[in-house]
Amino acid sequence: MPVDSSILVKNYLIAALPKKEIARLEHKFEKVSFKLGDVLYESGDLIDYAYFPLTSIISMLYVMENGATAEIGIVGNDGLIGVSLFMGGETTTSRAIVQSAGEAVRMTVSDLKAEFKRGEEFQDLMLRYTQAMMTQISQTAVCNRLHSVDQQLCRWILLSHDRLESDALVMTHDLISNMLGVRREGVTMAARKLAKRKLITNNRGTITVIDRKGLEHAVCECYKVVNDEYNRLLSRGISRTFG
Amino acid sequence: MPVDSSILVKNYLIAALPKKEIARLEHKFEKVSFKLGDVLYESGDLIDYAYFPLTSIISMLYVMENGATAEIGIVGNDGLIGVSLFMGGETTTSRAIVQSAGEAVRMTVSDLKAEFKRGEEFQDLMLRYTQAMMTQISQTAVCNRLHSVDQQLCRWILLSHDRLESDALVMTHDLISNMLGVRREGVTMAARKLAKRKLITNNRGTITVIDRKGLEHAVCECYKVVNDEYNRLLSRGISRTFG
DNA sequence: CGCCGATTGTGCGTTACCACACAGAACGCA
């Protein structure tokens, strides 16, 4: 489906491009819709398209040989899926899976590479975004090492909330546990604690944020570190309140 | 100190450049020596130089507000420190600290950027290296989440061994514990187990690899995943035995 | 309405790791 150029700017990365570059690119985008659980690509797949989420959220998930999973990073309308294309690797060792249904625009590999190779603002922006992504991944490593499941769930809810228009996260505890790489019961426990503190409500299949400020107060420093870095590198935050 | 160009190729990243580009760059390198514990830069510091280790090993370490630390990645003669310079961020949220004394060559920020901006093989190589680094960081996140201290120590020893000419890792358990983000006693226990299996010896301040194959057999899949990706992206392994 | 699958809640026992305290061993230097 060809796109109305006005929707492109829902993706902040595209919106950050000079008007001239947007004009050159807009007819190369194609709009797509994703359902929860759709897989954009598997580990090792050659990739056809780069995806710029508009309302969807995509998780990058590593899948172990024994089937255990852990989330490496999360991308919404703040970024794109397909960094490996202009980095030269063509594939990655992770799976890209839809964590929250919604829409995205996509661009073919060759269009993406051609624009990147021009060496203009598009290239600079993609590289700065990639560094922001690296910071997010790094902080995931740190958080996995040093923080409790409670803290990590809190961080994960904020990361998701930042990338959603709604306050309702349509996710079962089981799915969240796959992202965090912990037991489903662990998520249930942690969610109950947050609900008891009146920061979220926790209904069958849906977590709803009811006290955003409270969550920000409860979360570990990892959240803010990454957020500040997105601000610094991309001149805008993805958070709803910071920056 | 000006460099003898023959030593430059001890760094595999430099060695992978076309002869023409090496020739253009060689007079821009300067040789430096590092002691254990030297800090190349702190989180947030503006960086003056990019460092290409020859015999030294550098750790990228995240330092929490409470002083706890965790390693994000490790760089030896397979790579460079200063990716954020050409990625456009100028700084990172981590500290770069010497994990194993030795030498490196360095290049000024402006020389590095100028060469990168030419858009030739140097740029491609730097970007592919950066993707390899992202894979390493990602796998650190996964390993931190899903694997035991025993497994992580094993992986860490192999990562260090790959980047050393010697079989002796001059590191106290305390320093290793800072890298892994665990207790010193946890490292002591894990090292004793590996020693009991005759994979390493474990003397005051030094861990010596005595059964490389055995370690590779004992390590979690995270090691091989990253190693394969370095192979694929940089057309050569950093491991002493694989690829 | 009633059934069934999906989701969440609970209750074990077990394991891995932590924090702290301190003993012993090795090394380096006077």
Next chain:
DNA sequence: TGCGTTCTGTGTGGTAACGCACAATCGGCG
């Protein structure tokens, strides 16, 4: 040779998370 520092080993008790089994509950659909 002896002394102090650094490093490693050990013990005790506590906590977080695990694996597993199963009960309770919710929602959709025939």
